[in-house]
Amino acid sequence: MKRPYPGWLAALASGAVLTLSGCASDAPLDTLEPQGPISRSIDSLSDPIFLVAGIVFVVIFGATAVIWWKFRDDHSTDEFPEQVHGNFRAEVGWTVGPAVIMAVIAVFTLISHFDLNSSDRTDIQVAVDGTTTSWDPEIVVVGQQWWWEFRYYFDGLDGVDLSDSRNLPPADIVTANQMVIPTGSEIGLSITSRDVIHSFWIPALNGKRDAVPRRVSPWKIEADVPGVYFGQCTEFCGLSHSRMRMQTVAMEPADFQAWVESQMGPAVAPKGVAAQRGQEVFEGQCARCHVVNGVNDATSSGADLVANAAPNLTHLMSRTTYAGGIFNLYEPNGTLNRPQLEAWLRNAPAEKPAYAEGRRGMPAMGLSEGQIDDVVAYLQTLGEAPAFDIIAATEVE
Numbered sequence: 001m002k003r004p005y006p007g008w009l010a011a012l013a014s015g016a017v018l019t020l021s022g023c024a025s026d027a028p029l030d031t032l033e034p035q036g037p038i039s040r041s042i043d044s045l046s047d048p049i050f051l052v053a054g055i056v057f058v059v060i061f062g063a064t065a066v067i068w069w070k071f072r073d074d075h076s077t078d079e080f081p082e083q084v085h086g087n088f089r090a091e092v093g094w095t096v097g098p099a100v101i102m103a104v105i106a107v108f109t110l111i112s113h114f115d116l117n118s119s120d121r122t123d124i125q126v127a128v129d130g131t132t133t134s135w136d137p138e139i140v141v142v143g144q145q146w147w148w149e150f151r152y153y154f155d156g157l158d159g160v161d162l163s164d165s166r167n168l169p170p171a172d173i174v175t176a177n178q179m180v181i182p183t184g185s186e187i188g189l190s191i192t193s194r195d196v197i198h199s200f201w202i203p204a205l206n207g208k209r210d211a212v213p214r215r216v217s218p219w220k221i222e223a224d225v226p227g228v229y230f231g232q233c234t235e236f237c238g239l240s241h242s243r244m245r246m247q248t249v250a251m252e253p254a255d256f257q258a259w260v261e262s263q264m265g266p267a268v269a270p271k272g273v274a275a276q277r278g279q280e281v282f283e284g285q286c287a288r289c290h291v292v293n294g295v296n297d298a299t300s301s302g303a304d305l306v307a308n309a310a311p312n313l314t315h316l317m318s319r320t321t322y323a324g325g326i327f328n329l330y331e332p333n334g335t336l337n338r339p340q341l342e343a344w345l346r347n348a349p350a351e352k353p354a355y356a357e358g359r360r361g362m363p364a365m366g367l368s369e370g371q372i373d374d375v376v377a378y379l380q381t382l383g384e385a386p387a388f389d390i391i392a393a394t395e396v397e
Contacts, residue, residue: 147176162192205229245321245324346367
C-alpha cells in the first residue's frame with residue numbers, strides 16, 4: 001500500500017499553482033497597473049500596506065517555525081521548556097506594535113478615502129446639435145441582467161429624476177457595454193441598477209462601486225491616455241454574472257467630440273431591399289424590447305423584460321462588442337463578425353445563458369434564416385464602424 005503524499009507537499013503544490021495562476025503578462029483586469037490619478041491613489045495606498053503585511057507575515061510565520069523547530073517534541077525528555085508567561089515587555093511589544101501599525105494604516109486609508117470620494121470636475125465644452133454647451137462631465141451608469149447601460153445628459157443632472165431606475169428620463173446619448181470618455185478629465189458617475197444588485201468595476205481607473213436598485217451611488221473615473229480599459233460586474237447577480245463585462249474607451253478630447261456628434265443623430269433610413277425587410281422584422285419583433293432612435297423611440301414604453309430596458313441599437317455598429325460585452329462585433333481585420341451575430345439572432349440563450357422564460361435576457365426569436373439575413377443587413381446600417389485601432393484594442397477573447 002502506497003503511503004499518501006505528506007501534507008506539506010500538497011500545500012506546497014497548491015501554493016505553486018495559485019502563484020502561477022496569478023502570473024499573467026496581459027491581464028485586462030489587473031489592479032496593479034493604474035492608468036489614471038484615481039487608480040494611482042488606490043495603488044499608492046495598497047502597495048505599502050501589502051509590504052507591511054508581507055513583513056508581518058514573514059516575522060510571525062518565521063517565529064512560529066523557529067519555535068516549532070526549537071521546542072519540537074522528540075520524545076527524548078519530558079521536561080517543559082522555559083515559560084515566558086507574564087513577560088511584561090513581550091506583552092507590551094505585541095500589543096503596542098500592531099496597534100501603532102494599524103493606526104498608521106488607518107490614517108492613510110482615511111486620507112485616500114476622502115480623496116476618492118471628493119469631486120474635482122471641471123466643465124467640458126461639447127458641441128451638441130451645432131451649439132457648444134458646457135457639460136459637467138457626469139454619466140449615468142445602469143446595471144441590469146446582464147449588461148451595462150451608459151446615459152449622457154449634456155444639460156447636466158440637475159432636475160433629472162434618477163430615483164426610478166426602471167423609468168429614466170430620455171438622454172442625449174444612450175449606449176451599452178462601452179462607455180466613451182475624454183482623456184485628462186475627471187468623469188463623474190451616477191451608478192444604479194434596474195433589477196438586482198450589481199457592482200461596477202474598471203480596475204485600471206478606479207475601484208468597485210455597487211449598483212443598487214432605486215439608489216444612486218456617486219463614483220468617478222479618469223484616464224491619462226487614450227486606450228481601452230476593461231471591467232467586470234463583481235457582485236453575483238444571477239445566471240450570466242460572469243458574462244457581464246464592460247469597457248471604457250478613453251479618447252483625446254477632439255476624438256470624443258467627433259464621437260458625440262456621430263452618436264447624437266437618429267438612425268438613417270436603410271437602403272436596399274434586404275435592409276428594409278430587416279427593419280420590418282425589427283419593428284415587428286425586436287422593437288418590443290430594443291429602441292432605435294428615429295424608428296420606435298417615440299412609441300416605446302420600455303422593454304418586455306424585468307429590467308424594463310434592453311440595449312439601444314441606434315448606433316450599434318459604432319460599438320465593438322455586444323451581449324454584455326462578451327462577443328466581438330467585428331473580426332480582427334475589421335470586417336463584421338457575421339457568423340457570431342447570426343448565431344446570436346438565431347438562438348441567444350444558447351450563446352449566453354439567460355433566464356429568458358423569466359424575462360431576464362434575450363430570448364430565442366424564432367427567426368427564419370432569411371429573416372436573420374435581413375436583420376443583419378438592417379443592423380449594419382445602424383451607425384458607423386469605429387477606427388481599426390479601437391476594434392483591435394477592444395477585442396475580447
